[in-house]
Each structure stands twice: as structure tokens, then as C-alpha cells.
Amino acid sequence: MKRLLVLVAVALFTVQPAYAETIKINLHSCCVTEDATTKEILPAFKRYYKEKFGKDVDVSASFAGSGTLKNQILGGAPVQVAVLSSELYLDQLKEKGLISSDWRKNPNKGAVIKSVIVFVTRNGNPKGLATFADLARPGTKVLHSSPDTSGGAQWAIFAIYGAGANFRNLSFGPEDAGVKLLSAVERNVISQPESARQTFVQFDAGFGDAIVTYENEALLEKARGRDYAISVPKKTIETEWKVARVDRNIRPEQEHAVGELIKFLYTAEAQRAYAKYGFRPVDKKVGKEFHAKYAKVAEPFTVDDLGGWKNARKNVIENAWKKTQAR
Amino acid sequence: MSRSLDMDSLVRGATFAAALGLFFLLILLPLASLNQYAVREGFAVFRDRLRSPDAIAALRLTGLVALAATAVNAVIGTAMAFLLVRHRFPGRKAINALVDIPLAIPTVVTGFALLLMYGPLGPVGKFLGERNIQLMFSFPGLLLGHVFVTFPFMVRAVGAVLESVPRSAEDAARTLGAKEWQVFAFVTIPAIREGIVAGTFLTFSRSLGEFGASIMVSGNLVGRTQTGPLYIFSRFNTGDVEGAAAIAILLALASFLILLLLQLVQSPTARRTA
Numbered sequence A: 001m002k003r004l005l006v007l008v009a010v011a012l013f014t015v016q017p018a019y020a021e022t023i024k025i026n027l028h029s030c031c032v033t034e035d036a037t038t039k040e041i042l043p044a045f046k047r048y049y050k051e052k053f054g055k056d057v058d059v060s061a062s063f064a065g066s067g068t069l070k071n072q073i074l075g076g077a078p079v080q081v082a083v084l085s086s087e088l089y090l091d092q093l094k095e096k097g098l099i100s101s102d103w104r105k106n107p108n109k110g111a112v113i114k115s116v117i118v119f120v121t122r123n124g125n126p127k128g129l130a131t132f133a134d135l136a137r138p139g140t141k142v143l144h145s146s147p148d149t150s151g152g153a154q155w156a157i158f159a160i161y162g163a164g165a166n167f168r169n170l171s172f173g174p175e176d177a178g179v180k181l182l183s184a185v186e187r188n189v190i191s192q193p194e195s196a197r198q199t200f201v202q203f204d205a206g207f208g209d210a211i212v213t214y215e216n217e218a219l220l221e222k223a224r225g226r227d228y229a230i231s232v233p234k235k236t237i238e239t240e241w242k243v244a245r246v247d248r249n250i251r252p253e254q255e256h257a258v259g260e261l262i263k264f265l266y267t268a269e270a271q272r273a274y275a276k277y278g279f280r281p282v283d284k285k286v287g288k289e290f291h292a293k294y295a296k297v298a299e300p301f302t303v304d305d306l307g308g309w310k311n312a313r314k315n316v317i318e319n320a321w322k323k324t325q326a327r
Numbered sequence B: 001m002s003r004s005l006d007m008d009s010l011v012r013g014a015t016f017a018a019a020l021g022l023f024f025l026l027i028l029l030p031l032a033s034l035n036q037y038a039v040r041e042g043f044a045v046f047r048d049r050l051r052s053p054d055a056i057a058a059l060r061l062t063g064l065v066a067l068a069a070t071a072v073n074a075v076i077g078t079a080m081a082f083l084l085v086r087h088r089f090p091g092r093k094a095i096n097a098l099v100d101i102p103l104a105i106p107t108v109v110t111g112f113a114l115l116l117m118y119g120p121l122g123p124v125g126k127f128l129g130e131r132n133i134q135l136m137f138s139f140p141g142l143l144l145g146h147v148f149v150t151f152p153f154m155v156r157a158v159g160a161v162l163e164s165v166p167r168s169a170e171d172a173a174r175t176l177g178a179k180e181w182q183v184f185a186f187v188t189i190p191a192i193r194e195g196i197v198a199g200t201f202l203t204f205s206r207s208l209g210e211f212g213a214s215i216m217v218s219g220n221l222v223g224r225t226q227t228g229p230l231y232i233f234s235r236f237n238t239g240d241v242e243g244a245a246a247i248a249i250l251l252a253l254a255s256f257l258i259l260l261l262l263q264l265v266q267s268p269t270a271r272r273t274a
Helices: A002-013 A031-053 A066-074 A087-095 A151-164 A177-186 A196-204 A215-223 A252-265 A268-276 A284-289 A308-325 B002-038 B043-051 B053-086 B092-098 B107-118 B123-130 B139-164 B168-175 B180-191 B193-208 B212-217 B228-238 B241-273
Strands: A023-030 A057-064 A081-084 A111-121 A189-191 A210-214 A229-231 A235-245 A299-301
Touching: A023 A031, A023 A066, A023 A252, A031 A057, A031 A196, A031 A215, A031 A252, A031 A268, A057 A066, A057 A252, A066 A081, A066 A087, A066 B228, A081 A087, A081 A252, A087 A235, A087 A308, A111 A151, A111 A215, A111 A268, A151 A177, A151 A210, A151 A235, A151 A308, A177 A308, A196 A210, A196 A215, A196 B107, A196 B212, A210 A215, A215 A229, A235 A252, A252 A268, A268 A284, B002 B241, B043 B053, B043 B241, B053 B092, B053 B139, B053 B193, B053 B228, B053 B241, B107 B123, B107 B139, B107 B212, B139 B193, B139 B212, B168 B180, B180 B193, B193 B241, B212 B228, B228 B241
Parallel strands: A023 A057, A023 A081, A235 A299
Antiparallel strands: A081 A235, A111 A210, A111 A229, A111 A235
16 A cells, blocks of 8 residues: 555656757737647647747746736746736736837737637527627626636627627726616626636536626537527627747757747637637638628727726626625 | 754654644745734725725624524534434444545535435426525525535534443443433533533634635525625735735634634643543
8 A cells, every 4th residue: 555655656647758959938818718729739839839949848837817927927837928818917927027018019909819709698599689788687696707816708798898888988887888787687686606617617517597707618618518508799899819938948959949839829720729629710811701700799898998908807706796796 | 862862852853843843934924014014004904904894794794604604504414423322223333434525525525416406497496496495606505505515514513522431430320310311411511511612613714714615505695695705816816916805804803812722621621631
């Protein structure tokens, strides 16, 4: 028995001997990108790098909510590339001196994938929930994750607010139609777990009539065989994930691979992989290939319509949403 | 001869220093750094964070849940300890091992299991739902989670004392004509008092820090069903490290005081039995 334990311990500590000439980099990427990244993009990048530059590259990836990843990087996690769901997190990394380059100079101002906020309902959508206003109907039970811990929830709250708001006249006060809709929907929210994933766990257990979440999460759940229905509201927000290099953690020998990895995320191959897992590609050509997969949003809006990330965070979440929580 | 004695004391001294040093490094230093963060922006900020209505609501809920969970486990945990120590029945060893399961499985799994059981799709949840009773995402759900997670403490604390208490006093009371309830209330309970005290204190302080099950079953609604640890996690994630550290310090301090009190309460009896 003792010998067995020792063997197990030794085995645990000696997994995968390192090869000296392999370049190692670490990628932190928002939770919902896990499957696309580990199953498709990283293996493809490894092949691509070996073929083109003749060197082995080993990318280890870690996935969690964007806020958690940001905190880990702030806490000293040796990460060279980050893909996060909120610009604010990248700004914070910049403020603390971890990022010194301008991530807005990457293509699409750093946006490497997109999605929209939709809602997931029970099979056949028995309550006929089609717009955000429908979620405000009395007796409707709504789930979304907590905007304090989940980037997706911040987008969800922006979506609800924006669906009601008049973009030419944003006051964020109690008379603002967006705030009215947000308060009405929030009254129906029964749970705000840590992450989008947990909302699905609770929904699976039978709680709630609708989850407000990313379209890619919803498509992924459907692909896993869940019999949910997806409602793409007529007016909803386009979300985006942005990539940045964490300059302070990049050693000279990693420099080249880091640059190539970021470039690779924009290639048709990587974009196709993202699209396969339910994200909306930023590459126009790949977008056309996957045209049929994504419902057209009649009135899409972006966080810029709400005054940009910084203002939207302050006005919609810290102010308007926070007030809806006090009862 | 004297050389080996020197070696002995050297070894003893080294062990002592190593244990204390490691304890300092592994346990105390992380706690100290928490303190440093809490007051980094000055004491006024620290006080301001503690005064936030959401923080107060979270702390209040944490205290209430911990009290309730302790009360529930004080009764059923003690009963379980009696069952396991005093009775011999088939499957006793298996049940004895199962008692510690809440310590071994991830608390998130506990939360998930409760959701499945009490959710509209689970048998119990269906039954309750038809009667319009919703336990999850409210205080009762939270309580169920905490009772589950803290269950072993009471059983183990009472069980350990119960093992060492001879039954002769109880037999004597019976011989003297005491009724069963009198034996229990006036002989048995005082004899295992120490175990009950230790169990309740441990249960309470573990409950103060409960996170994994809470985040699944509470609904995490700010100001309503968000407990202290969930509040800390939220604050930390929004980048308000000072707010997170302020409440964390308070919970850590509360736990420390409870455990210190336990030491003080226990030491006289411990000395007496020695």
C-alpha cells in the first residue's frame, strides 16, 4: 500500500519531461473559449509554428472568468497573452504596468471574436419569451450570472438596459426607459451565480424560465444535446473578446511566438475554430461561411452606443443595476 | 551519553523551531498580508467598506445562517454521535465513514446535489413545488447547504468525548431510580458538555467561511441572499480588494475569537481531567 502511494506520488510529480528547445508561453483566456482553444486553436498553432519557423512551441492555457484571470495576472501569474471579455480588465492591467503596448492597435481594436446576448428558454419556449421586455412579465423567472464576477453578466445587463434605452438620450436616471426595463427584469431574477456556466447548472436542475447569456454559450449547450430553445432578441448587444500581450511577462525568447500567436488568432483557421464552437468570427470571409448558423439581429448595438465600456460600467452597472438590487 | 542528550535537545529544539516557523509561514503570514490590504488605503476606507449596506447585509446573513446551522447540527449531530458510539448495528462502519463525506467532496458538488434534489425536476423539489414551497435561492436553501457542509464537526466532537465517558455514572443514576430522560439531561449531557461546546464552536466558525455550496444554492443576490464569503469574492472580482479584505478580516477575526474562546472554555476541564 505504502509503495503504491509513493509510486502514485512520483508519477504525479514527473508528468511530461520538458524539452529544452521548446518555447513555452502561457495563455489566459476567458472561460467560454476553452473548448475552441484547447481542442482546435492551440494544436493548430503548434503545427503552424513548427512548419513555418521550425521550432516547437508549447502554449499552456488557463480558463476562468475574465475577472478571475485578470486578478491572477495582477497577482503575478506568468501569462504572456490574455483574451478577456471586458476592455476594463485590459485597462486595469495597463494601469498596473503589466501591459505597456497598445492592444487597441491589434486588428478590430483587439477584438478577436464576437457574440451577441440572447436568452435560453425551455424547449419550445413555452412562455413565448422573445424580447427583453418579455422577461419583465410578472411570474417569469430569469437567471443571469453576477456582474461582479462574470464578464458575461455585465454584457447581459448592458443588453437589457440597451434594449429599453433610447441611445440619443441616455440619462441613466429613473425616467430612463433603459433603467425602467432593467429594474423590471431584475425583479424577476431569481439567482445570480458566479459564472455563465453555473447559470446553466441551475437551469439544468429546473430553475428559471430563461437565462440571459452569450449566444455561443447557448449554442454550445445545444450542441451538447440539451433540449433548450434559443431566443435571439430583435434588439440586443454585440459582445466582443479582446486579446492583449502582457508585456511585462514576455521574455526575449518568447517575443516572436507571442506575436505569432496573437496574429494566429485572427487567421481564417482560428476564426473557423471559434465559429465552430458558437462564436461569431470577426473575419468577414469566415463569417460568410457560417452565415446560416447565426440568427440575424435586426437592431444590434454595441457598448459604444452606451458611451463606451468605462461609462457603461459606471452608469449601467455600478449605478442603475446596483439600485435594482436594493429591496 | 551526554552527547546523545545534547543531540536529543538539539533535535527537539529544531523540531520546535521548524514547526513554529512553518506555521508562521504557511498560516499566519497569509493572514497578516490580508490585514495589510485591508488598511492599505487608510483606516477611514476600511471603516467605510465595513459600513457599506451590502456588506452589513452579507455579514448579518452569514451570522444568522451560521447560528441556524449550528443549532440544527447541535441536535442531529449529537444524536448521530450517540447512534455511532453507543449502538452496534449492521452498516455502522459504513455510516461512520459516510459522516465525513461532507469534508471530502468539493462544496460546489454539495451545492449542485442540493439543487438537483430540491430543484423543480428533483423528486423532493417537485413535491414542494406543487405546494408552492421554494427552498433554493433563499435562506432555507442556504441553511441546508451549511448543515450539510458542517455536519461532521458536531458528530466527531461529541463522538470523541462520548467514547471516553464511562457508562457507570448513567447506570448508577438508573439504579437510583432516575428516568431515562433524567439520566440523559442530568448525567449524560453534562458529561459530554465539552464535546458539545467544541462541536458547536467548530460548526459555527466553519459555517462563517462557507463558500462553495453557498454560491450554488443561495442565488448570490446582492443585499438579499449573498453571504459574507460570497460578498468578499464579488468585491475581489470587481477590483475592490480593500472592500474584500475588510470583510475578510472581520470574518477571520470572528473565527479566531470563537476558537480562542473554545480554548479558554476547555482548558480548565482539560486540566482537571489531567
